[in-house]
Amino acid sequence: MYQYDQYDHLIVRERIAQYRDQVQRRLSGELTEEEFLPLRLQNGLYMQRHAYMLRIAVPYGLLSSKQMRMFAHIARKYDRGYGHFTTRQNIQFNWIELEQTPDILADLASVEMHAIQTSGNCIRNVTSDEFAGVAADEIIDPRPYAEVLRQWSTFHPEFIALPRKFKVAINGALEDRAAIAIHDIGLTVVKNEAGEIGFKVMVGGGMGRTPIIGTTIREFLPREHLLTYTEAIMRVYNQYGRRDNKYKARIKILLKAIGAEEFARQVEEEWADLKGTEETLTLEEMERVIAYFQPHPYETLEAIDPRAGHEDNKAFANWLGRNVKPHKQAGYAAVILSLKKTGVPPGDATAEQMDFMADLADRYSFGELRVTHEQNIVLADVKQSQLFDLWKEIKAHGLATPNIGLLTDIICCPGGDFCSLANAKSIPISAAIAERFDHLDFLHDIGDIELNISGCINACGHHHVGNIGVLGVDKDGSEWYQVSIGGAQGNATAIGKIIGPSFSAHQMPEVIDRLLRVYLRERTPDEKFVDTVQRIGIAPFKEHVYATPINEPGRLVGEDEYA
Secondary structure, three states: OOOOOHHHHHHHHHHHHHHHHHHHHHHHOOOOHHHHHHHHHOOOEEEOOOOEEEEEOOHHHEEEHHHHHHHHHHHHHHOOOEEEEOOOOOEEEEEEOHHHHHHHHHHHHOOOOOOOOOOOOOEOOOEEOOOOOOOOOEOOOOHHHHHHHHHHHOOOHHHOOOOOOEOEEEEOEOOOOOOHHHOOEEEEEEEOOOOOEEEEEEEOOEOOOOOEOOEEEEEEEEHHHHHHHHHHHHHHHHHHOOOOOHHHOOHHHHHHHHOHHHHHHHHHHHHHHHOOOOOOOOHHHHHHHHHHHOOOOOOOOOOOOOOOOOOOOHHHHHHHHHHEEOOOOOOEEEEEEOOOOOOOOOOEEEHHHHHHHHHHHHHHOOOEEEEOOOOOEEEEEEEHHHHHHHHHHHHOOOOOOOOOOOOOOOEEOOHHHOOOOOOOOOHHHHHHHHHHOOOHHHHHHHOOOOEEEEOOOOOOOOHHHOOEEEEEEEEOOEEEEEEEEOOEOHHHOEOOEEOOOOEOOOOHHHHHHHHHHHHHHHOOOOOOHHHHHHHHOOHHHHHHHOOOOOOOOOOOOOOOOOO
16 A cells, blocks of 8 residues: 655644644634634544544545554544544544644654545545455556545645535446545546556536536546546636535536536646646556555465355355455455444444454455445455454454445434534434344345435435435424435436435334335345336335324424434
8 A cells, every 4th residue: 555755754744733833823812713714624623513523534445454553542542432434435533622633643644644635625535446456347456546646636736725625536447336426526447449548537426415426528538647637627627616605616516507518628628738748647657656556465375165164154154245245366355344233323433443453454454454435344355264264253343244235234424413514313313223124134135225324415424326315404493304215326326316205213214114115015036126216216115105104102203212
């Protein structure tokens, strides 16, 4: 993985010194909160409902065991013993004291990490496929290009005051596992007819108040032009993106206003002046960066069946079927550590679990881990012969729940328990649904289904692209939940459709149950939930969900026992 050079170390150290002075001036009253706000946001520090929240960048989700141990240290020393992994492949700590933040950043710098550009109107953390470099369907490893984009965009003087935040995702495989269609820029590695490597460029995707799937403006961009073409896109957006209304300031709104064809024309026109300049990626420069992402020293192994010798162990078989993924190197597998055990907020990990995962990485996976945008952790390089031993170890630490891709593998933002923007709590809804359906045989019978929950329209929980999406809304001061179905991410990205009036917190588990009953009634053999929705439409689901009231004597509606 990429390691800081002297310039990286220098700029991070200088930023911490600058920020330490800013914090001291705020604490002494020399700076007002209004004056301090943009300064702390530049360092990933938000003020939430109860305390400051610090968001730390995990570039393209890749971590060393040393960095994971630092997260455990921060959780233990500065927070309340846990951290929250996000859909941007970052980590957030929710109970931070302002006066301690410079020390936290200094601790992070010691393991080559920071919180720069994890907030504010700038280019945010570049995200990618959690199986990059090991996926069997990969064309090339996209991480070197994500790293180039990270270096290029960090402190870029022209793009640190954009109309709004800006998100980039890059995918190097045939299957989109980076949700590129819902990003401001989505890049897909492709080969042209001559066998040359380049990128398909998609722009204008995003969720929030106006969910839009991105539009392809270039089918093939030679890879050496990645930076100059991205710069051309950024310049058009920076010049014409709306700054008078923050809700209409995203590139998707500009694209919608002038049309994709006109936007592409302007980008090409801008690019004509940038193409071939010093930012063109030379072979030498790419070889320098790619050298950090060379394959690990894999042993020459034969592929084996990990179930051999454990044929009667159903729990192990379930875990193999759900949490273990193919690896392009014979004899190895990628393992997903589930952070979705019932009773635990999705994406949360304790300091003890983080230390344990770091230890696992050292012993089983070349000392590396990945954060997924679905809020789990991956050990990418595990020998198939070690899977049973690994499974026995992680069971004891609550990381072996065999639910990856199932109903209880819920994507969920922190919601109203922490976030000051949220209209409603999302963690208790997730907990109530997980508890209601905490039956593995039933979950495995339902099969692949994505349930995404957001506490507000900002869509940090990606509810628009959930097969079932739940959105927290405020109604006369009470918390309610709007439900959509038919959303999807990946190669067939789709925005879900709202089924009707919203529900109380207490009603939500029953709503999910009723949706599933229609699916079980209508599905064809091996048909996924989302495919059934797309085949028969939302009407049968809507009819069944609203057929009879969802109330129980003595129960409250709106803000109830789960809230």
